Amino acid sequence: MYQYDQLDQRIVEERVAQFSDQVKRRLSGELSEDEFKPLRLQNGLYLQLHAYMLRVAIPYGTLSSKQLRGLAQIACKYDRGWGHFTTRQNLQFNWIRLEQAPDALADLARVQMHAIQTSGNCIRNTTTDQFAGAAHDEIEDPRVWCEIIRQWSTFHPEFSFLPRKFKIAVTGSPNDRAAVRVHDIGLRMHRNDAGEVGFEVIVGGGLGRTPFIGKTIRDFLPKQDLLSYLEAILRVYNLFGRRDNMFKARIKILVHEIGIEAMREKVEAEFAAIRDSALRLPEETIAQIAAHFAPPPFEALPAGIAPEYAQAFRTDFDFGLWARRNTARHKQPGYAIVTISLKKEGEPPGDASAEQMQAIADIADRYSFGEIRVTHEQNLVLPHVKQADLPEVWRALKAYELATPNVGLASDIIACPGLDYCALANARSIPLAQQIARRFRNWERAHDIGELKIKISGCINACGHHHVGHIGILGVDKAGEEFYQLTLGGSADDSAALGDILGPALNQARTVDAIDTLVETYLQLRRGNERFLDTYRRVGLQPFKEAIYAAA
């Protein structure tokens, strides 16, 4: 894992000192709210519906056990004993007091963490594949590039006041688990015909009010040119992106308005001018950063399934259920990747108590080289678990209600905080997610249904990624009542697609029934091993639309 050097630590500590002083001046009245608001936002502190919310950056979703313990302590000391993992691989504390926020940031700095780049019109925290460094299908560890982007983008003077926020995602695997096609810039590592590894650069993707799937601006970018090319894109965006209308200010609108060819022309011209500048990455620098992400000291184990794992799989039904959904293939023989579901029935998606965070940190230390990852689907990951240890890990997780066997299933729902917490929301997300999860509580049925990605946003800003849900749910306010508009057929992976609107929005009670009806319709129509998405792509919207609206 990346460890701060003296410069990193100094930057973060200086920032805490600055913010402490700013808070003091705000509380004394020296700074007005108008003067203070942009300063607090630059430190991840929002004013939400009930309280201040602190959004903590978890760069590329990678946490050490020490950092997770630090977050647990902050949850207890300054919040109400829990935190909420988000679709940006970050963590939000929902009940922070302004007067204590600087102390919380100081505690974060002690574990090499901060809340920088979690708000404002800057380059936000870069996100990536939660299986980075562990996935069997990975070409290279994308975190090396995420860290290089972090160092380049943090406090980048030219890009601190962009027309709008800017999100970059990186995948090192052909199976995209980082939703790179719906980010301002998506980077997909691949090999060219000569066998060299570089990036496909995708630009202008995004969700929100005007969703777009990103377009490829360059098929293959050599690694050493990454920062020059990113800088070229950002520079073009900074110059030509709209500032007259907040809703049209994202790069996706610029790409859409001028077209990808014109965008490419401008970017390539800028790139040609700066390609050989100081931004060109020397091999030595890349190697230095890469060394931080060297594989942990894996044991040399035989390939194939470990006997302890196979035995438990055969004899313990509950373990088998969990292992089938919550483990993934590791690149190292004898190891597995474990996804810890934060979607237990009855709990808000993505929430973890301080006690659970402590327990996960302990389990990570014992079984996963002290590493934890956050997924954009609001779960956590133990990236490097020996297969032979899986039964023990499962039991340890179960003791803390962390062994829900539902990863990728109907109850593994992405939900934004919605109107229960968020000042921007029009409708609630979490209670709806909880009701839907309850509807699919029968594991036999849920496993029979198979992969089904339900994603809920409480407003058009789409933090819950509803556009790319197999079933997407958007909360709307109709004359003071919560309604939900459904979309079908969205996908965030390598076959990224935006969902199609099913029909008029439904009230909350009808929405839960409608999800059930959609699933039943799929079960009747599916052929062989088709997932919901496959069936939808084969048959289209009509049968689903009829099932929901024909009776009305």
Add this chain to the structure above:
Amino acid sequence: MAKAPRLDNHPQVITANHLATGDVVYLTRVASWSRDIGEATVAPNVQAGAALLAVAQAQAKMNIVIDPYLIPVDTSVSPPRPIQFRERIRAQGPTTAGRTSDAAREDRHVSV
């Protein structure tokens, strides 16, 4: 599109967030602030609420609260119940189930 109901003639209370803590607060009868909407001073309508808003805005200038505004309430129940759904959630806390949400609802109804 359905028309939003006209709410100006409803009784009104003033709400804001407390600067130092962020808590949802209501202007009380003694021109102080409480987390309990039951302690809020009630104006009969928006026009009458304007005078209260002036008091609240002065307190915002004194850096006690942030962004005070009027909300319509139903006074036929006690404590007064906000008409708007969003304000009911602000008054009562998150509506979500679960352990973490139970923790979120603790520690309310204390004057600040």
